[in-house]
Amino acid sequence: MHLNTPASLALLAGIAVLALSACGSSAPKAATSAGSTSSTTLRLSADPGGALKFDTTKLSAKAGSVTLQMDNPAGSGVPHAIAVSGHGVNQAGQTVQPGGTSTETLTLKPGTYTFFCPVPGHEAAGMKGTLVVS
CATH class of the missing domain: 2.60.40.420 (Cupredoxins -  blue copper proteins)
Structure with a gap:
């Protein structure tokens, strides 16, 4: 597979977006869901x-x-x-x-x-x- 084809570049961009969104999704939830006061x-x-x-x-x-x-x-x-x-x-x-x-x-x-x-x-x-x- 060639990495410079449009389909390969789109696949790599999609993988990068998923990896970045997974990194930022876990930390803030604990702070915002603790509203029990x-x-x-x-x-x-x-x-x-x-x-x-x-x-x-x-x-x-x-x-x-x-x-x-x-x-x-x-x-x-x-x-x-x-x-x-x-x-x-x-x-x-x-x-x-x-x-x-x-x-x-x-x-x-x-x-x-x-x-x-x-x-x-x-x-x-x-x-x-x-x-x-x-």
Whole structure:
């Protein structure tokens, strides 16, 4: 067989394309198919009348990325924020004035956490609750 005939060159080109496509097909699949993490957004609100409490004391989420959004109603008259602690986590969102929203996004493993307002004196006054992550 002569390698300089059009049929031979087409066969060699086809073999080269197959060889190159086989090389690049195995590595990226493992990275793109591992999308089993969960993402949850939990909303809660500070008391609209200014009491040092949230509208709930119990939250739950799946393990993975968890975002807590705490609305501070315009009529509360008090600054607030949202924070989470437990299992080596201790993070707080930005303190916001009435009418604002404090947000904190965390990566959480299964377990029980405490969410609270980190403004001095607010947690001690009862502005806290339990977050169960499963």
